Amino acid sequence: MKSFRSVALAVAWRGIHNAFTNPAILVPSMLFPLFFFTAFAGGLSRVADVPGFDFPAGYTAFQFVFVFLQSAAFGGIFNGFAIARDFESGFSRRLLLAAPRRSGIVAGYALVALVRWLATAAVVTAVALLAGMEVLGSGVELTGLLGLGLLVNVAALLWAAGIALRFRTLQAGPLMQVPVFLTLFLAPVYVPLALLDGWIHAVASANPATFLLEAGRGLIAGEPVEVAAAFAVAVGAVGLFTLWALRGLRSAEMAG
Amino acid sequence: MLVAGAPPGRVPRGAYARGVRDEHGIQAEGLVREFKGGIRAVDGIRLEVRPGEIYGFLGPNGAGKSTTVHMLTTLLPPTAGTACVAGFDVARDGAKVRAAIGAALQEAALDPLLTGREHLRLQTALHGMPKAERRERTEALLERVGLTQAADRKVRTYSGGMKRRLDLALALVHEPSILFLDEPTTGLDPQSRNALWSEVARLSGDEGVTVFLTTQYLEEADVLADRVGIIDHGRIVAEGTPGALKAEIGRPSVEAVPCNSSERAAVAEVLRRFGRPVPGSPKGVTVRLDGGEEALADVVRALETEGLHLDHLQLHSPTLDDVFLAKTGRSLEGAAEEAESRPDAESEGEPEPLRA
Amino acid sequence: MTRPLALQVGSLARRSVVRTLRQPVNVVPSFLFPLILLAVNVGGLGAAERLPGFPTDSYLDFALAFTFMQGALFATTNAGTDLARDIQTGFLNRLALTPMRSAALLLGQLAGIVALALIQATLYLAVGLVAGVRPESGVAGLFVVVFLAVLVALAFGAIGAFLALRTGTGEAVQAMFPLLFVFLFLSSMNLPRNLIEIDWFRIVATINPVSYLIEGIRSLIITGWDAQALALGFGLALAIGAVALAAASVWLQGRLARS
Numbered sequence: 001m002k003s004f005r006s007v008a009l010a011v012a013w014r015g016i017h018n019a020f021t022n023p024a025i026l027v028p029s030m031l032f033p034l035f036f037f038t039a040f041a042g043g044l045s046r047v048a049d050v051p052g053f054d055f056p057a058g059y060t061a062f063q064f065v066f067v068f069l070q071s072a073a074f075g076g077i078f079n080g081f082a083i084a085r086d087f088e089s090g091f092s093r094r095l096l097l098a099a100p101r102r103s104g105i106v107a108g109y110a111l112v113a114l115v116r117w118l119a120t121a122a123v124v125t126a127v128a129l130l131a132g133m134e135v136l137g138s139g140v141e142l143t144g145l146l147g148l149g150l151l152v153n154v155a156a157l158l159w160a161a162g163i164a165l166r167f168r169t170l171q172a173g174p175l176m177q178v179p180v181f182l183t184l185f186l187a188p189v190y191v192p193l194a195l196l197d198g199w200i201h202a203v204a205s206a207n208p209a210t211f212l213l214e215a216g217r218g219l220i221a222g223e224p225v226e227v228a229a230a231f232a233v234a235v236g237a238v239g240l241f242t243l244w245a246l247r248g249l250r251s252a253e254m255a256g
Numbered sequence: 257m258l259v260a261g262a263p264p265g266r267v268p269r270g271a272y273a274r275g276v277r278d279e280h281g282i283q284a285e286g287l288v289r290e291f292k293g294g295i296r297a298v299d300g301i302r303l304e305v306r307p308g309e310i311y312g313f314l315g316p317n318g319a320g321k322s323t324t325v326h327m328l329t330t331l332l333p334p335t336a337g338t339a340c341v342a343g344f345d346v347a348r349d350g351a352k353v354r355a356a357i358g359a360a361l362q363e364a365a366l367d368p369l370l371t372g373r374e375h376l377r378l379q380t381a382l383h384g385m386p387k388a389e390r391r392e393r394t395e396a397l398l399e400r401v402g403l404t405q406a407a408d409r410k411v412r413t414y415s416g417g418m419k420r421r422l423d424l425a426l427a428l429v430h431e432p433s434i435l436f437l438d439e440p441t442t443g444l445d446p447q448s449r450n451a452l453w454s455e456v457a458r459l460s461g462d463e464g465v466t467v468f469l470t471t472q473y474l475e476e477a478d479v480l481a482d483r484v485g486i487i488d489h490g491r492i493v494a495e496g497t498p499g500a501l502k503a504e505i506g507r508p509s510v511e512a513v514p515c516n517s518s519e520r521a522a523v524a525e526v527l528r529r530f531g532r533p534v535p536g537s538p539k540g541v542t543v544r545l546d547g548g549e550e551a552l553a554d555v556v557r558a559l560e561t562e563g564l565h566l567d568h569l570q571l572h573s574p575t576l577d578d579v580f581l582a583k584t585g586r587s588l589e590g591a592a593e594e595a596e597s598r599p600d601a602e603s604e605g606e607p608e609p610l611r612a
Numbered sequence: 613m614t615r616p617l618a619l620q621v622g623s624l625a626r627r628s629v630v631r632t633l634r635q636p637v638n639v640v641p642s643f644l645f646p647l648i649l650l651a652v653n654v655g656g657l658g659a660a661e662r663l664p665g666f667p668t669d670s671y672l673d674f675a676l677a678f679t680f681m682q683g684a685l686f687a688t689t690n691a692g693t694d695l696a697r698d699i700q701t702g703f704l705n706r707l708a709l710t711p712m713r714s715a716a717l718l719l720g721q722l723a724g725i726v727a728l729a730l731i732q733a734t735l736y737l738a739v740g741l742v743a744g745v746r747p748e749s750g751v752a753g754l755f756v757v758v759f760l761a762v763l764v765a766l767a768f769g770a771i772g773a774f775l776a777l778r779t780g781t782g783e784a785v786q787a788m789f790p791l792l793f794v795f796l797f798l799s800s801m802n803l804p805r806n807l808i809e810i811d812w813f814r815i816v817a818t819i820n821p822v823s824y825l826i827e828g829i830r831s832l833i834i835t836g837w838d839a840q841a842l843a844l845g846f847g848l849a850l851a852i853g854a855v856a857l858a859a860a861s862v863w864l865q866g867r868l869a870r871s
Contacts, residue, residue: 032790039797042813046803050659174641182648190656200655331705354709365702369634370627381623382710384616410634426706 004101011095011108015082016115029078030120033071034127037063041131044190052195057221060133064124065216066189068145069209071124072153073180075117080160080176083109087168087252096253106161106245113157114150121149136222144227145219148212151234156180158241165248168255183209192217208233278342278356278433278466281307282328286337289323289490297323299490300337305468305483310460312481312498313470314576316588320490321470322362325438328468329359342434358427359436364419368412372403372422375411379429397425401455417448424455434466435459441476453480474576474588486580493583502574505582507531508549512559513540513568523566526558540568549573620712624720629727631694638693642686643732646679647739653678657802667804668834676740677830678801680761681822683732684768685792687725692772692785695721699780699867708868718860722769729765733758740833748836757832760845764825767853768792774856777863799823821848 019026041063048059055062086092095105129135135142160176167175187209188196196204204210215230282305289298298320305311315321326332328341330350339346342356366375376397380390398404401421411419420440427435437456441449457480459465471477477484478498486494486501494501509531514523517539524533524541530551536542545551552571559566580588633639650672658671668674698704707717737754747753771792775785798813799822808814817823828845831838 028790035790035794035797038813042810043797043802043808043817044657045809046663046807047657047660049664050662053659171637174637185649185652185656188656189652191659195659196655197658198655200652200658203655329709331708351711355711357709359709361702361705363702363705365706367627367631367698367701367703369631374627374630378623378627379706379710381619382707382712384619384711 003099004104004107007099007101007104008107008111011099011105012111012115015079015109015112019112019116020119026116026119029071029075029116030123032074033067033120033124036070037067037124037128040067040190041128047190050191050195053191055192055217055221056223057134057136057217060128060131061135061220062192062217064128064133065145065220066184066213067124067128068121068149069152069212069216070184071120072117072149073156073184074177075120076113076153076156076158077160077176077180079109079113079116079157080164081170081173082112083161083164084168084170084172087164088170092168092252102249102253103246106158106165106249109161110154110157113153117149117153121146135220137220138222141219141222141224144224145216148216148219148230148234151231151238152212155234155237155241158238158245162241162244162248165245165252168252183207187213189213208237277431277464278307280340280343281305281309281466282311282339282341282434282468284324284328284337284339287324287327287334287339288336289320289327289332290335296490298327298334301487301490301492303485303492303495305466307466308460308464309482310456310467310469310480312477312484313468313487314472314474314477314484314580314588315470315487316472319487321472321487322438323490324487325359325361325436325468325470329357329361329436330354355430356432357434357436358430358432360420360423360427360438360440361436362438362442364423366411366414366419366422369410371408371410372398372414372418372425373407375422375426376429379426383430385430393429397428400428401425415448416443417445417451420444420448420452424452428459432465434468437467437469439470439472441471441473449476456480472588477576484576486576486583488580488584494579498576501576501579505574505578507545508571508573509534509536509542509544510552510555511536511540511542511568511570511572512555512566513537515565515567519564522562523559523564526562526564527555529558530555542572616711617713617716620716621719621723624712624716625723628694628721628724632690632724632728635690638686638690639728642683642690642728643735645686646682646732646736649682650675650679650736650739653802660803663803663807665804665807670744672740672743673745673834674804674830675802676736676745676833677826678796679736679740680733680757680764680829681796681801681826683729683736683761684765685789685796687729687732687765688768688772688775688792689785689789690728690772691721691725691769692776692788693782694724695773695776696780696782696785699776700782704867714861714864714868718773718857718864721773722766725765725769726762729762729769730758732765733761736761745833747833749832753832753837756842757829760829760832760842760849763846763849763853764829767849767856770853770856770860774860774863777860777867780867795820795822799826801826821852824848 041060044063045059047053048055083092086095096102099105137145159180163172163176186200186203187207188204193201193204193210193214211226211230211233214225215227218225219227282303284301284303287298287301288296290296301324313321313324323332327334328339328346330346330353333347341353344352344356346353370378373394376394377390380393385393398407401424403418403421403425406414406418411422414422424440441452444452453476456467456469460467469480481498483495483497484501485492496504510527512523512527514520520541527533527541527543531543531546533541533543545555547554549571556569577588580586653675654672657675660666661669661671737757747757749756772785775788779785798816799820800808800817805814805817805823808817824844825848827841831841835841
């Protein structure tokens with residue numbers, strides 16, 4: 001256990017140090033969610049006037065939850081890129097040789113993803129509040145929203161890590177990104193589920209991301225809905241992708 | 257045909273020069289190239305390459321070789337000085353220079369998505385060849401460099417040697433009279449290197465093409481070049497035939513290691529008759545031969561007469577590295593390490609051309 | 613165009629097209645991604661049709677124009693990345709040593725973009741028609757849509773070429789992609805400008821030339837023959853293309869730096 005922890009902390013230190021001492025690494029991952037927030041909450045605010053749209057906290061908060069969870073997901077993916085890059089540069093071989101408990105390496109990368117995302121989430125939240133976002137949820141409910149974000153971040157990182165460990169090249173980037181992108185966008189992004197029509201309603205209803213979004217929005221509006229289901233989905237995803245990532249690690253070890 | 261496994265070695269000049277394709281050669285006078293920040297990658301080069309000869313431009317990384325080539329091939333305007341290639345001024349008659357030269361530069365500069373055949377078709381088209389001639393020339397060059405089988409494969413699947421061969425073929429598309437080769441064998445395996453050497457020697461010997469070859473490999477300059485220019489820090493520090501340059505430095509030395517270490521003094525006594533002792537292997541005796549290489553036979557006879565048996569006898573001729581050492585105080589290897597540790601103009605980002 | 617220049621342009625254009633089509637990793641997303649986003653946006657924002665003052669009763673009709681803009685954005689990065697790779701690998705030097713004229717390089721490069729944009733535009737239009745889009749400008753309007761879309765792709769491609777020649781690296785061109793994406797989003801891509809509630813956003817969308825490029829294409833689908841929208845769309849596409857081409861030419865001269 002001690003060696004697992006020391007490996008995880010060592011890998012995490014390196015990633016966090018690199019991210020926070022290199023603005024070129026950290027800043028884009030902060031700017032993207034801000035940009036989406038601006039484009040959606042700013043450009044589409046009229047959508048709140050669509051008959052049947054009655055989200056109590058307003059459109060800004062409605063979009064904030066999407067951007068919050070999207071930043072968590074993509075924060076995990078970007079760290080998956082970092083893993084792939086380490087393989088391309090040969091640095092991963094160094095880690096694999098040096099680490100007594102190699103699963104600690106994956107844990108270390110997950111820690112990096114978490115810390116980076118927390119920084120991003122803080123900035124996005126601050127901007128949203130400055131933009132006049134209404135927050136109707138209690139402290140507990142907002143903690144719940146944060147918890148959902150953390151789980152989404154880790155799940156996405158583990159998914160991307162599994163890909164990176166199997167393919168060991170940045171060219172696998174689209175494989176990491178596209179499924180997550182589709183999962184997020186085939187959910188109620190712009191309007192609540194009830195206002196979606198046709199095929200998109202059917203798809204969104206079956207999409208696990210919908211549970212996360214609806215629950216998150218309920219938490220910020222102070223009207224929690226399907227929170228248990230959302231956490232079950234998130235925890236389940238973390239469990240599933242942990243196995244996926246560890247299998248990927250075995251694959252990387254076998255490749256040498 | 258340029259195929260790996262062909263014998264290396266310099267082609268004796270008199271043996272086959274049927275005609276010299278180039279009549280003018282290359283002349284440079286006071287050639288300077290300065291980059292941003294006042295870095296002088298080339299600092300007043302004066303050189304002359306005679307028509308039909310192979311001129312080896314030898315120097316460590318960062319010495320100014322590639323910058324010189326870029327100026328002579330009109331890719332980079334000189335800051336000062338003049339140069340004439342194939343009888344045309346590089347600054348005023350660039351298009352005419354380019355029509356007369358072929359260049360295989362340091363980067364293989366190939367498109368990984370195109371096939372070998374497509375590269376040649378593009379090159380022939382850009383040179384304005386008629387369609388029928390394009391096809392014919394493409395096939396002839398593919399045959400010549402041994403890439404016919406691989407012609408329809410994308411270049412990204414080619415080995416390093418194959419890429420270099422294609423590079424050479426592209427440089428020869430328009431039958432240039434002067435060929436510039438910038439470190440053509442860097443990174444190649446010995447077989448591919450030998451094959452390329454053979455082809456370069458054949459081009460010069462058979463077809464009279466003037467070849468300007470830059471290299472950091474002593475052996476390459478020694479084997480291929482008729483004359484060698486040694487460049488360091490942007491200046492030519494020595495120039496001449498490899499033999500003359502080495503002779504300038506000194507005579508060869510012979511090292512003898514006796515089978516029996518107790519005979520070392522006796523061996524030393526014999527060898528002293530033929531030259532002055534110099535530092536060498538602790539197990540043997542080394543002297544610099546007063547009579548040159550020809551004295552080696554006498555040395556062997558003398559040792560035999562005295563009944564001395566040797567474990568090892570070796571003649572050390574001065575190398576071009578010795579020449580570089582004598583001229584600059586550093587060996588070429590040491591100079592290469594030093595160049596890698598300091599920023600130099602040739603590797604410091606994209607040079608700003610002085611004219612728009 | 614003289615025969616030698618035509619031959620050079622033709623050869624380089626052929627290479628540009630072949631190269632583009634041989635990179636399915638780059639090409640396929642440029643076809644699929646805009647269509648996926650279209651499906652997502654139409655599904656997600658279809659309810660906006662019910663907003664008072666929305667200019668059409670079909671959000672699909674409204675949103676189709678955006679696919680062409682996204683396609684153009686992909687053209688920018690593909691063109692720029694390919695040219696930057698030529699610079700980085702030294703292939704540009706190889707071309708510079710031939711009698712190739714610099715105009716031939718740019719024109720040839722842009723030919724690849726035209727080919728890709730034509731295929732994209734035809735595909736997007738076909739998908740739209742199958743999904744029920746009925747352009748108000750009729751059959752003639754379809755051709756104008758394709759023409760304007762190709763012109764926009766050319767203009768953006770010229771921007772990509774300029775970026776490549778200016779920076780010399782593919783990474784720098786790729787890094788501009790998010791910035792260009794921002795230009796797309798801060799426009800009237802999702803809602804008409806008069807329905808954008810937030811003042812600063814509406815002002816930015818009004819200043820943003822991309823709004824008029826989208827609106828030019830969109831007008832052919834939802835309005836018919838709107839002279840003002842078309843004039844603005846074509847005018848801005850030509851202006852952006854001309855400026856970008858001029859800038860690219862200047863930097864190309866610098867890159868070639870031949871005597």
